[in-house]
Amino acid sequence: DTAVSQTPKYLVTQMGNDKSIKCEQNLGHDTMYWYKQDSKKFLKIMFSYNNKELIINETVPNRFSPKSPDKAHLNLHINSLELGDSAVYFCASSQDLLAGEGDTQYFGPGTRLTVL
Amino acid sequence: GDSVTQMEGPVTLSEEAFLTINCTYTATGYPSLFWYVQYPGEGLQLLLKATKADDKGSNKGFEATYRKETTSFHLEKGSVQVSDSAVYFCALSEQTSYDKVIFGPGTSLSVIP
Numbered sequence: 001d002t003a004v005s006q007t008p009k010y011l012v013t014q015m016g017n018d019k020s021i022k023c024e025q026n027l028g029h030d031t032m033y034w035y036k037q038d039s040k041k042f043l044k045i046m047f048s049y050n051n052k053e054l055i056i057n058e059t060v061p062n063r064f065s066p067k068s069p070d071k072a073h074l075n076l077h078i079n080s081l082e083l084g085d086s087a088v089y090f091c092a093s094s095q096d097l098l099a100g101e102g103d104t105q106y107f108g109p110g111t112r113l114t115v116l
Numbered sequence: 117g118d119s120v121t122q123m124e125g126p127v128t129l130s131e132e133a134f135l136t137i138n139c140t141y142t143a144t145g146y147p148s149l150f151w152y153v154q155y156p157g158e159g160l161q162l163l164l165k166a167t168k169a170d171d172k173g174s175n176k177g178f179e180a181t182y183r184k185e186t187t188s189f190h191l192e193k194g195s196v197q198v199s200d201s202a203v204y205f206c207a208l209s210e211q212t213s214y215d216k217v218i219f220g221p222g223t224s225l226s227v228i229p
Contacts, residue, residue: 045216048216105217110158
């Protein structure tokens with residue numbers, strides 16, 4: 001049973017298009033994230049939502065808009081795609097951070113976005 | 117700000133060799149420390165973690181000890197297998213920073229038979 005799932009797994013599109021990536025988790029977690037991994041495997045957080053509310057918004061262009069219809073879903077919509085948006089995008093989830101504990105993040109399988 | 121530094125890769129080892137991947141961090145408070153592993157074509161998964169100084173995390177033959185005095189969390193395994201080939205990420209999360217995990221740049225490991 002998949003814990004964190006993303007669709008699609010691969011996405012190839014032209015510059016200037018608008019696309020969405022969907023993420024769902026069935027772990028009952030309160031917090032979800034989007035990360036971007038570049039070609040050198042460097043991983044950078046983009047957004048974090050807790051109970052459908054935006055918590056972390058790193059310096060991401062406003063062409064990227066996350067949407068959380070409920071706490072089990074966090075979708076990523078990207079407008080006016082650019083060549084530099086090509087990367088692997090990972091969704092993740094975790095329980096709330098507890099004082100004195102390190103919270104484990106559970107990652108989806110990734111969506112490889114290629115902008116032509 | 118907080119940061120994580122890892123040894124540069126790629127690392128190539130023969131099967132049954134000893135593995136060390138160095139990780140050091142800078143943090144203002146008392147972070148929890150993690151190692152995540154990413155197998156080819158997959159997402160990251162937690163390998164081990166430690167939440168306070170001198171804790172040792174271990175899993176699947178890997179271990180790492182939280183060293184506050186040297187701000188380090190080096191990953192070790194006594195005898196690597198081909199199936200350990202993956203990218204390894206050191207990471208930290210600050211208790212004062214809401215659910216934000218800072219990842220190192222990753223170290224690619226290839227184990228050859």
